[in-house]
Amino acid sequence: MDLELTAADEEFRREARDWLAAHVPAEPLPSLETAEGFAAHRAWERELHGGRWSAVTWPEEYGGRGASVLQWLLFEEEYHAARAPGRVSQNGVSLLAPTLFEHGTDEQVARVLPPMARGETVWAQAWSEPGAGSDLAALRSAAVRADGGWLLRGHKTWSSRAAFADRAFGLFRSHPGGDRPHHGLTYLMFDLAAPGVTVRPIGRLDGKPAFAELFLEDVFVPDADVIGEPGQGWRVAMSTAGNERGLTLRSPGRFTAAADRLAALWRAGADPADTALRDRVADALIGARAYQLSAYAGVARLTEGGTPGAAASLTKIFWSELDIALHETALDLLGPHGELADAAPEAPDHGGWADGWIFALAGPVYAGTNEIQRDIIAERLLGLPKGRR
Amino acid sequence: MRFLLDAEQAEFGRTLGRMLAAADTPAAVRAWGAGDSAPGSAVWRRLAGAGVFGLAVPEKCGGAGFLPVDLIVSFVELGRYAVPGPVVETAVAAVLLERLGDTGGLADIWRPAIAAGDAMVSYADLARGPYALDAATADVTFLVDGDTLRASDGSGPVQPSVDPARRLARCPGGAVLASGPAVRAAAAQADDIARLLTAAQALGVGRRLLDDTVAYVKQRTQFGVAIGSFQAVKHRLADVLLALEFAEPLVYGAAVEVAGASQAGTADAADAAGVGIAMAKVAAGEAAYAAARAALQLHGALGYTDELDLSLWIRKARALRNAWGTPAECRARVLPSPVATTR
Numbered sequence: 014m015d016l017e018l019t020a021a022d023e024e025f026r027r028e029a030r031d032w033l034a035a036h037v038p039a040e041p042l043p044s045l046e047t048a049e050g051f052a053a054h055r056a057w058e059r060e061l062h063g064g065r066w067s068a069v070t071w072p073e074e075y076g077g078r079g080a081s082v083l084q085w086l087l088f089e090e091e092y093h094a095a096r097a098p099g100r101v102s103q104n105g106v107s108l109l110a111p112t113l114f115e116h117g118t119d120e121q122v123a124r125v126l127p128p129m130a131r132g133e134t135v136w137a138q139a140w141s142e143p144g145a146g147s148d149l150a151a152l153r154s155a156a157v158r159a160d161g162g163w164l165l166r167g168h169k170t171w172s173s174r175a176a177f178a179d180r181a182f183g184l185f186r187s188h189p190g191g192d193r194p195h196h197g198l199t200y201l202m203f204d205l206a207a208p209g210v211t212v213r214p215i216g217r218l219d220g221k222p223a224f225a226e227l228f229l230e231d232v233f234v235p236d237a238d239v240i241g242e243p244g245q246g247w248r249v250a251m252s253t254a255g256n257e258r259g260l261t262l263r264s265p266g267r268f269t270a271a272a273d274r275l276a277a278l279w280r281a282g283a284d285p286a287d288t289a290l291r292d293r294v295a296d297a298l299i300g301a302r303a304y305q306l307s308a309y310a311g312v313a314r315l316t317e318g319g320t321p322g323a324a325a326s327l328t329k330i331f332w333s334e335l336d337i338a339l340h341e342t343a344l345d346l347l348g349p350h351g352e353l354a355d356a357a358p359e360a361p362d363h364g365g366w367a368d369g370w371i372f373a374l375a376g377p378v379y380a381g382t383n384e385i386q387r388d389i390i391a392e393r394l395l396g397l398p399k400g401r402r
Numbered sequence: 403m404r405f406l407l408d409a410e411q412a413e414f415g416r417t418l419g420r421m422l423a424a425a426d427t428p429a430a431v432r433a434w435g436a437g438d439s440a441p442g443s444a445v446w447r448r449l450a451g452a453g454v455f456g457l458a459v460p461e462k463c464g465g466a467g468f469l470p471v472d473l474i475v476s477f478v479e480l481g482r483y484a485v486p487g488p489v490v491e492t493a494v495a496a497v498l499l500e501r502l503g504d505t506g507g508l509a510d511i512w513r514p515a516i517a518a519g520d521a522m523v524s525y526a527d528l529a530r531g532p533y534a535l536d537a538a539t540a541d542v543t544f545l546v547d548g549d550t551l552r553a554s555d556g557s558g559p560v561q562p563s564v565d566p567a568r569r570l571a572r573c574p575g576g577a578v579l580a581s582g583p584a585v586r587a588a589a590a591q592a593d594d595i596a597r598l599l600t601a602a603q604a605l606g607v608g609r610r611l612l613d614d615t616v617a618y619v620k621q622r623t624q625f626g627v628a629i630g631s632f633q634a635v636k637h638r639l640a641d642v643l644l645a646l647e648f649a650e651p652l653v654y655g656a657a658v659e660v661a662g663a664s665q666a667g668t669a670d671a672a673d674a675a676g677v678g679i680a681m682a683k684v685a686a687g688e689a690a691y692a693a694a695r696a697a698l699q700l701h702g703a704l705g706y707t708d709e710l711d712l713s714l715w716i717r718k719a720r721a722l723r724n725a726w727g728t729p730a731e732c733r734a735r736v737l738p739s740p741v742a743t744t745r
């Protein structure tokens with residue numbers, strides 16, 4: 014058991030650090046939940062791709078570096094420590110790409126991934142519906158067989174970044190009347206600019222259009238855009254969900270960097286007598302370190318042939334709760350300035366803590382609510398009997 | 403980087419587990435609490451025979467060398483089976499003597515005895531509190547008082563603990579073995595190691611409480627179904643697992659840092675490892691205590707009885723949470739006050 018990096022891993026880390034030091038914008042980009050910020054973040058993705066840092070674990074032919082998962086963790090530590098911009102391409106890179114590697118055809122992988130790596134195609138996830146959230150299998154939007162493809166009909170909601178994104182991937186009911194609700198679903202990709210698609214942006218808690226509703230009226234999707242077998246969409250979706258809850262969406266680097274900044278904030282001006290606040294800052298440091306070490310162990314297990322499985326649910330609850338605690342503590346530390354929203358010129362740290370708090374609040378809701386994750390942990394990891402949902 | 407136990411370490415843990423499962427430790431714990439140390443001492447000898455205490459003793463004194471990760475593997479099992487006695491203190495006494503170097507020949511007597519399982523040693527630092535654990539039963543108690551190290555050979559009356567198997571007593575002073583700043587420095591490192599081994603023990607206690615509770619909620623029925631099918635029960639246990647799963651890497655991570663610091667031999671490295679240990683102690687102590695509270699609750703009235711062996715672990719979790727460093731002390735180590743750092 015050791016925590017030592019090989020020379021090659023050290024070199025990889027140094028290369029990432031140097032590149033980021035030379036390229037990360039000095040001033041934070043405008044919020045990616047605005048049209049202007051979205052465009053700026055798209056340009057940043059292109060720049061990242063120029064240094065081949067936009068998808069480090071992918072094979073080189075698709076724009077990656079063929080880096081190991083451990084190297085990806087190291088890259089993420091450097092990325093967040095350097096305060097590099099949030100990733101507008103995240104749905105594509107963290108959710109769709111691993112799904113395509115596992116279930117897509119060679120043609121799909123070759124067609125979809127390179128423009129994703131360049132930030133040219135930004136993806137949205139179209140899973141949730143007004144009547145299908147925690148019970149995703151209750152979804153009703155349909156894919157109806159048509160000549161050479163499928164026609165999509167229905168209503169999706171809460172699609173992150175769909176207000177400005179290019180394409181979407183999602184689940185549709187293609188074979189109605191099956192004996193169980195998660196049978197007869199098909200996973201496909203479609204164009205948000207295609208005829209029949211209406212996108213209605215939705216303001217999140219701070220009013221920014223961070224997600225959108227999608228109304229679909231006979232939107233044509235060619236067979237080439239079906240991922241996996243028609244009717245087998247649930248199985249494909251569960252591999253996406255594993256990535257969403259596990260490490261890839263929220264890497265430990267994000268939290269170690271934020272916890273370090275929080276500790277710096279405390280050292281810079283907190284009342285040393287306020288041990289209650291001190292304890293919360295210490296807990297953020299402890300939580301971030303725990304997540305980091307658990308990721309190192311997880312990577313070692315994966316390298317030796319293990320699978321994350323239901324453990325991704327543990328990870329999801331842990332990061333979502335840590336994120337909120339961290340940001341709440343920062344806002345308390347900032348005292349009267351903690352109330353300033355990121356639009357306020359005088360907001361400390363360009364409003365990063367306030368904006369981060371708004372973002373963190375959604376963590377226990379998206380990617381499968383934490384209640385649902387606790388059910389999964391209890392049943393699959395502890396072996397407790399299924400009960401009434 | 404390979405942050406995983408190797409096959410040998412994992413097998414060592416399983417072997418100890420099997421041995422302790424066969425040793426009827428609950429009976430030994432109950433006897434220990436009632437003042438009969440014979441069954442506990444028998445368990446102790448088997449542990450020493452398996453090499454547990456040798457993991458804290460250098461090879462030249464008959465040990466395996468100081469192996470922090472392997473010590474953690476053992477102490478998790480000691481917690482899982484609630485092994486009574488000054489297990490942490492004995493291992494830490496060996497570390498303290500090693501750090502001190504020359505103690506006028508005394509170290510050379512006790513370290514081989516610890517490695518061989520011939521000596522049950524207690525240890526206390528009066529800066530931390532007046533009580534030594536199981537001093538009445540131990541062959542010797544090492545006492546650090548300021549910058550003096552003494553070997554105490556007697557023990558005051560036992561002050562019953564919330565965990566009856568932890569028998570606390572004040573110790574009279576004894577012969578001075580060493581004095582000077584080196585004693586303080588060695589005691590500070592010993593304190594960190596005691597904290598780390600206590601965290602490992604807490605982790606094992608928490609795992610046991612969770613396992614036993616999961617087994618119980620699968621089998622106990624109310625309203626016609628197993629209580630483990632109710633969400634309120636499931637979610638509480640999911641949270642216990644979550645806390646334990648994220649405490650564990652902190653405990654092993656700290657052990658890896660301690661091993662590195664012990665090789666490097668610098669005070670800075672030891673201090674950095676001490677921060678990692680403090681993190682591990684907070685997380686493992688809180689996780690084990692949450693496991694104890696959940697176990698008590700989910701066993702219903704049964705959880706509140708001392709007849710059920712579960713009580714042995716519930717009480718231990720409470721004691722270990724504060725032993726060798728309260729959560730507040732550990733958090734202060736993780737984030738020292740700015741006043742303290744600029745001094």
Ligand SMILES: Cc1cc2nc3c(=O)[nH]c(=O)nc-3n(C[C@H](O)[C@H](O)[C@H](O)COP(=O)(O)OP(=O)(O)OC[C@H]3O[C@@H](n4cnc5c(N)ncnc54)[C@H](O)[C@@H]3O)c2cc1C
Nearest residue numbers: 138139140141146147171172173375378379380382384402
């Ligand atoms: C910021 C944000 C971004 C999102 N992005 C996307 C996206 O890009 N694409 C997408 O498809 N979706 C997205 N979502 C939607 C998200 O996945 C859903 O909100 C989530 O699955 C919960 O569904 P719901 O909102 O319908 O809540 P409901 O399912 O109605 O749940 C309401 C409450 O009831 C609880 N509950 C429900 N069922 C149970 C049960 N069986 N046991 C215990 N408690 C239960 C839930 O935990 C929750 O607390 C996003 C959501 C947010 C907040």
